[in-house]
Amino acid sequence: MRQTRTRLSASLVVSSLLAAPAISGEITVYSALEDEEIAAYLEAAQEAMPDLTVNVLRLSTGNLGARLIAEAGNPQADVLWGFAVTNILNPAIYDLLDTYAPESIDDLPEQFRDADNRWFAPIGYMGAFCVNTMRLEQIGAPMPQSWADLTDPAFEGEIVMPDPGSSGTGFLQISAILQGAGEEAGWQLIQDLDPNMAQYTTSGSRPCRMAQVGEYTVGASLSFVAMQGIEQGFPLEMVIPSDFAGFELEANALIRGSSNAEDARRFLDWTLSESAAQVYSENKALITLPGVPRSPLAAQAGLPDDLSEVLFPMDFATSGAQRDAIIERWRELVGR
Structure with missing residues (x-):
């Protein structure tokens, strides 16, 4: 030991x-x-x-x-x-x-x-975007409300998210996209997001912490880390993706x-x-x-009382059964 x-x-x-x-x-x-x-x-x-x-x-x-x-x-x-x-x-x-x-x-x-x-x-835990409002204003991009919004060229090099192979947060985000958009459209969206990704981290919380201190504009991360950052006074806004909010x-x-x-x-x-x-x-x-x-903290960050209003209905059995195949495919297409 x-x-x-x-x-x-x-x-x-x-x-x-x-x-x-x-x-x-x-x-x-x-x-x-x-x-x-x-x-x-x-x-x-x-x-x-x-x-x-x-x-x-x-x-x-x-x-x-x-x-x-x-x-x-x-x-x-x-x-x-x-x-x-x-x-x-x-x-x-x-x-x-x-x-x-x-x-x-x-x-x-x-x-x-x-x-x-x-x-x-x-x-x-649930996925969320941690958006640094000061940096967002500096790059002149609109507040993202969905994964699709993050494909805007204005976010090139401004986004960080977790590697789904090492992070449960990263995997739930990819799974929600694939389950919500379907295999073909989902993988296309993941590829369309990649040019704007500065890096993929091994930790689910790190993207939010990087965004809160202004290293990047958007950290695709965890809601509770976003809530902590807002409570601590960082210039953050938490966005629950309007299309595929995985949990x-x-x-x-x-x-x-x-x-x-x-x-x-x-x-x-x-x-x-x-x-x-x-x-x-x-x-x-x-x-x-x-x-x-x-x-x-959830109330301060603006989460609704009924989370079913915003959460994508995840199929955990399917995610579990397809986990290895999803990670392998992700690495083939965008892994670094």
């Missing part, structure tokens, strides 16, 4: 957050959640479970999936936390998960949990063969608790647990 410890120290040293004087349990958690989210959630988890030490390895969605598959013969983690459902549906990953129904699982609508209790998703569910699961299964189940129970829901409401735009109030 030396590599895991090294990555922890570089990304998020969670042991120090959740260590207690009298330790009764310790688990290793793999997560694709953003660092800021993990820190906020674990602060609440510490209050609820002060006797549990949680060691978290945070990786991008694509890298985490590859690690899980590589460790299939000798699992190194106990819990999978905040991982894209599209990726979980990959049989090579799905088969690594054990069945577990948390205490409050019946509170979660059926469409947000696995019929065989291999995973459940109390939260999700993804972030699922939790017990990894088969866990040597700390009892404590892993405690942690999974907590992720559906009122304690966790309170922190979700402060950080997420998409929460599947009933009765959780909308984030103040």
